[in-house]
Amino acid sequence: MKQAKAALKVVIALAVAMGLTACGEKQDDATIKVGATVGPHAQVVEAAAKEAQKQGLNVEVVEFSDFITPNAALADGSIDMNSYQHLPFLQNYNSNNGSNLVSMGQSILMRMGIYSNKHQALDALPDEARIAIPNDPTNGGRGLLLLQEANLIKLRDDVGFKATLNDVVENPKNLEIIEIDAAQLPRTLDDVDAAAITMNYVMSAGLDPKKQGIYLEPKDAPLAVMVIAAREEDKDKDAYKKFVEIYQSQAVRQYIDDTFKGTIEAAF
Secondary structure, rough: OOOHHHHHHHHHHHHHHHHHHHHHHHHHOOOOEEEOOHHHHHHHHHHHHHHHOOOOOOEEEEEEEEOHHHHHHHHOOOOOOEEEEEEHHHHHHHHOOOOOOEEEEEEEEEEEEEEEEOOOOOOOOOOOOEEEEEEOOOHHHHHHHHHHHHOOOOOOOOOOOOOHHHHHHEEEEEEEEEEEEEHHHHHHHOOOOOEEHHOOOOOOOOOOOOEEEEHHHOOOHHEEEEEEEEEEEHHOOOHHOOOOHOOOOOOHHHHHHHHHHOOEEOOO
């Protein structure tokens, strides 16, 4: 009788252990929620999700319409990863919010540009032209750097992408620089002379870089390289690494090439 009870205990212990293991396996196979802003970022993540499905990894794409919420959702655990931002923007968010989000790899290359419905070239911008730039800290500084690269203004030395309007030290055309929500910039083109717009909003608004773009960032501009982010404590999870690997696969690269025809490029 005692031997039978002992054997039963062993069977129960093994069953519990197997149950825990099964739970662990189920957790590993759980759906990964990946956030992305509407437009190209969401399109490419969706393509990666379809490729992941073929490899047994379930990925749910969660779309956002602004730049701040995807990081807030990642930080509070509402989503598991996101793909929509460059590294300086991520670092700035961490600094301002006490979060610890990290890059797990590069995603796509998206260049900011100066766009206009009224003028065909930089030289055509008149004195006192009204120029719109993004109002968020990182992309606003990026917009000012772009105006400097285009020789429209000069900024204080070494200010970098943290530049603000207060850092403009030379403005020979006396440009009126207006800060506007990044998502609204394409809609301002009939009201301003030009606007510095990030590529995701260029694409979602249906703007044509060849027709309306009068100056584009160089392809090697650091702020043009987007990253895939996760919480620091999750960066070594196998499923998350697998998603990054799939995102950076030849299949997804081909999708980017076929879909965007060189306007947006793979950054990997």
